[in-house]
């Protein structure tokens with residue numbers, strides 16, 4: 001492990017453009033279950049059912065049904081604290097060693113940890129946006145939690161609010177920002193993602209086509225292990241990154 005720590009510290013110090021991609025694995029260290037993991041909502045409720053309800057068509061055609069389910073199963077992350085791994089990435093950005101984080105997570109923990117440039121391709125769960133295009137007022141979790149009806153509506157125009165997350169049937173957010181950051185990086189670090197979800201996995205594949213360094217820190221195998229300059233099978237990412245920071 002010491003050799004790996006030295007190598008990662010050196011890679012970070014010598015790269016002028018490092019971008020980090022994060023997935024569910026980094027947030028399980030903050031106590032948030034992976035949706036697709038053993039205790040995740042997909043296993044508990046059935047992936048088909050979740051996909052049918054957490055779906056843009058369901059939201060539009062039957063918002064009551066959508067919100068009954070959403071309110072019950074998708075909890076707020078307001079009281080979750082960032083993990084040591086989130087904090088380490090914010091510190092690396094502060095030292096000028098990480099340019100940006102592209103995340104699949106909707107928990108907002110990178111922003112909470114102090115990372116400034118965060119591209120959340122699946123949106124952020126504690127934000128709600130008015131569906132009236134002419135209005136687009138933004139509301140927080142408190143407003144929705146204390147709203148007297150199942151479907152929260154806008155104070156200004158009374159249209160329904162939509163959680164600012166990417167539902168099934170919707171395209172990812174910030175597609176071009178994410179693509180540009182990833183393919184333009186000189187060092188790409190993937191943390192806590194098995195890289196099975198597209199289009200993100202495709203962006204990482206594109207990056208690898210130009211023979212640049214890829215570092216993967218993940219518990220278990222990923223789809224891109226074969227292309228990695230270094231693969232770290234870290235049991236605890238926060239510990240690992242903390243030790244890397246000590247060497248920088």
Ligand SMILES: [Zn+2]
Pocket residue numbers: 130131132135136137154155156157158159
């Ligand atoms: Zn509105």
